[in-house]
Structures are given as C-alpha cells and as structure tokens.
Amino acid sequence: MVSGNGRRRWVWITGLAVVMVLVAATGIGAWFGSEQSIGVVHYGTGNAEVLAVRGDLVTLAQTPETGKPGTYWLEWTGSYAMLGDIVSRAPGRVTRKVLRGSTPSVGTPGHFGNVPPGDPQVAWGIGYTEIMVPTELGPAPAWYVPGKGDTWVVAVHGQNGRRKAELKVLPVVHRLELPFLDISYRNDEGAPPSPDGLLHLGDSEWRDLEAALRQARTMGARRFVLYGTSMGGQVIGQFLGRSPLAGLVDRVVMDAPMIDVGMTAEQGARNFHAPAFIGSLANQVARWRTGVDPDRLSLIRHPPRTRPPLLLIHTVPDTEHPIQEAYGLVAVGRRLGWEIRFEPFEQGAHTEAWNVDRARYERLVGDFLTPSAP
Incomplete structure (x- = not known):
C-alpha cells in the first residue's frame, strides 16, 4: 500500500512531467513556427x-x-x-x-x-532581358520587359517565392506598354544569401527593392508603380516607410499582402490547430534568431510615411494572410486619408484572385494603372 507521502510524491512527479512535456511541446511548436516564417525553402516537388x-x-x-x-x-x-x-x-x-x-x-x-512557368517568354511569349541588380550583398537577377515611357512597374514576389509568381500581372502591364521589372532579392535562387541565411520578412529585403529602383533609374526610369504579392507587400511597405526613393512611387498594387506579421503568425498557428499564442511565441523566436522586431512589421500599427494610391486585392478564404489584415489596413487608410481601393474576391486561396477570375483581376489592375501610362 502506498503511503500518503508516497501518493503526494507520485502526484508531484506526474505533474512535473506533464509540465515538462507541455513546455517542450510549446518550445518545439514555437521553433517550428519560426522556421515556417523565416526559413528559406526552394521548391520543386510534384503533386x-x-x-x-x-x-x-x-x-x-x-x-x-x-x-x-x-x-x-x-x-x-x-x-x-x-x-x-x-x-x-x-x-x-x-x-x-x-x-x-x-x-x-x-x-x-x-x-x-497557381503561378506561370519559366520566364516571360515561356509563360506569355513576351521578350525580355535578364539584368543583374547590384545589391549590397551582391548581384541579384531580374527580368526586364521593355515598354514605352519612363514609368516602370516593379514586381516583388512573396516569401520563399520566385520571380515567375509575378508574371500573372505581366499581360495587362504589357498591353499598357509599361516597362516591367521582375526582381529577385536575398535568399532567392540565383541571388545572394542573407548573412544569417534567414528571411527577414521585409525588414531587410526592402533594400534590395531599393537597389532595383536605383538600377532602373540608370536605365531611364523616372517614376514607379510597385506590384507585390504576399510578403512582397510587406517588402514594399517597408520600402515606402524607410527608403529615400519612396517619393518616386506613383501607385502600388498589393495582392494578398503580409500586412501584419503578428496576425500572419497567429493564422499560421491556427492552420496547425495550435493556440494563437504559439504564433506569438514563434515570432519571439524569430526575433531572437534574426534580430527583427515583428511588432515593427505591421503596416496597420506602423503605416508607411509615403502613402501613394493603393489597389488592395485579397481573396476572402486566404488561410496564409487572413483577410482581416486587409480590413485593418483599409481602416487605417480611412483614418489617414490614404487612398486605398479594396477589392475582395469571394473565392480563391492565397494569391489566387487572378486564377479564379482573371478577367476581373486584369480589368482592376488595368484601370488602376492606366493613369500612369505615358
């Protein structure tokens, strides 16, 4: 028979073991979440x-x-x-x-x-030139499609994406005869790695966008339209808030952008059926690993200083960057007098507005960009 002291000792040991398991599971979940956020991945598997x-x-x-x-x-x-x-x-x-x-x-x-294959020629039969953008970390490749005038459309892909993801917008840009520059940035295939080998969620990648605009200016560009999908939207947001070249941007198109890193992390936790606080812990782990303050990467709480007219496209069912991020940015726009045209699409997963309704997507972008056409 186990004595009262023995039973208490057994309860205490069992409770301690449970706590240790929960702490370990929480730590593993937070590390896994940070890896989903800042880990570099190059895709290529069949499905x-x-x-x-x-x-x-x-x-x-x-x-x-x-x-x-x-x-x-x-x-x-x-x-x-x-x-x-x-x-x-x-x-x-x-x-x-x-x-x-x-x-x-x-x-x-x-x-x-949901993204086109290859390059502009393969995807759409549109001729292009590959140029190298001299970034602070080394040369990064970009596709340049020539056009008329000195207002260029510069495209920025999302987290662990590729330049080809931005080619969905190329047909409408090409019809408007606007020059098009589809950039890569640190940690992309063919581009230089970041010093720590990790993504910084826009906090440093915006400098590669700035380098691309500087290169474009040497090629005749004077004004810019920025187009970004997913994390590319956060890269653009940081550029607008921190670059001395931000005043050269006439307008911006964002498709399913990462507007608030905290909200994105909480959604990521929900996707794995974990409590939302795991997302917050994952962000703190990411901060420890990169030195990046995720709270700063909220265009809702920290809107950019330069705020050109914005076309904001977002699919309602998006489970990577929830549409609540878009609602938050629209509310900020109303408060600040920032001209934001918000266009939700009722169907489609993350960055699939073009895929579910190409005609509407291209009409929206074409109408929005037409005032910038030469």
Whole structure:
C-alpha cells in the first residue's frame, strides 16, 4: 500500500512531467513556427498525375490542388500546360482543358500550381532581358520587359517565392506598354544569401527593392508603380516607410499582402490547430534568431510615411494572410486619408484572385494603372 507521502510524491512527479512535456511541446511548436516564417525553402516537388488525355482535355488525379476551380498550370520535365477551369468530374478525377502550352502524356507526374512557368517568354511569349541588380550583398537577377515611357512597374514576389509568381500581372502591364521589372532579392535562387541565411520578412529585403529602383533609374526610369504579392507587400511597405526613393512611387498594387506579421503568425498557428499564442511565441523566436522586431512589421500599427494610391486585392478564404489584415489596413487608410481601393474576391486561396477570375483581376489592375501610362 502506498503511503500518503508516497501518493503526494507520485502526484508531484506526474505533474512535473506533464509540465515538462507541455513546455517542450510549446518550445518545439514555437521553433517550428519560426522556421515556417523565416526559413528559406526552394521548391520543386510534384503533386499531380495525368490519368488520361483526349484532344485538348487532360484528366488529372483529383487532389485539393487539382480540384480547385479556375486557371492554373501543370509543369513537368521540360514543358508545361496552362489549364482552364474544370470541365468534368468523376470519382477521384478532374478534367481540364489545355489553354496554352503542351499536352502531357498519360502517366506524366508534374506540379500543379497557381503561378506561370519559366520566364516571360515561356509563360506569355513576351521578350525580355535578364539584368543583374547590384545589391549590397551582391548581384541579384531580374527580368526586364521593355515598354514605352519612363514609368516602370516593379514586381516583388512573396516569401520563399520566385520571380515567375509575378508574371500573372505581366499581360495587362504589357498591353499598357509599361516597362516591367521582375526582381529577385536575398535568399532567392540565383541571388545572394542573407548573412544569417534567414528571411527577414521585409525588414531587410526592402533594400534590395531599393537597389532595383536605383538600377532602373540608370536605365531611364523616372517614376514607379510597385506590384507585390504576399510578403512582397510587406517588402514594399517597408520600402515606402524607410527608403529615400519612396517619393518616386506613383501607385502600388498589393495582392494578398503580409500586412501584419503578428496576425500572419497567429493564422499560421491556427492552420496547425495550435493556440494563437504559439504564433506569438514563434515570432519571439524569430526575433531572437534574426534580430527583427515583428511588432515593427505591421503596416496597420506602423503605416508607411509615403502613402501613394493603393489597389488592395485579397481573396476572402486566404488561410496564409487572413483577410482581416486587409480590413485593418483599409481602416487605417480611412483614418489617414490614404487612398486605398479594396477589392475582395469571394473565392480563391492565397494569391489566387487572378486564377479564379482573371478577367476581373486584369480589368482592376488595368484601370488602376492606366493613369500612369505615358
């Protein structure tokens, strides 16, 4: 028989073990969250399989990705296809029409995604030149598509993204005959790494955007339109708040931007079914690892000093940067007299407004950019 002292000792030991497990789990969760936020990732895995081909119709194994409505791309070794909306469904299968590119063979494994393949020539048949932007860390590649006039559109991709993610906006920019510069920045493939090998969520990447504008000015640019998706929006926001070149920006387009790093981290915790405070702890771990103050990276609490007219596009179901971030920025705009045109899209995952309604997206961007056209 266990004595009263023995039982108390056993309860105490059990309680201590539970606390230690909870502390360890919280610490692991916070570190994992910080890695999701600031870790550098280069993608390249497949997520789709071609089951059947009939003319210009391609049947894919149905997954959460391939079963989404809208316009997407399938890439495989050495080739690609732009696929239109779903034309038919069957158990475990979806059929889509090839709109552009090649038709894959049955059994082809590939990557189904929401961004164009390759470069401007591959994606849209638009000629370009690759230039090197001299950043403070070394040369970073950028795609330059020439146009008329001295107002350039400069595009900034998101966290662990690639330049090709910004090519969705190129057709409308090209129709307006505006020069287009699609930049890379530190930690991108082909660009120099950051000194610590980690993302800084816009806190240092904005300097690479500034370097790109300086390079563009040597090539004849005088004014700028900035276009940014996801973390690219935060990069632009930091540039507008901290760069002496911010006054050269006529207007800005942000698509599903990272407006508030704290809100983004809390959403990330919810995505993994963890309590919101894990997101806050993850931000503190990220701060310890990088020296970046995540509280400073809120365009809601710290709006930029330079505030050109902004077209803000955001899909309502976004589970990476929740639309509440956009609502917060719109409220700030009203208070400060900042001209923000907010356009929510009722469907589409993160940065998929173009994919679910290309016609509306291009009309919005075209109308917004037209005053800047020469």
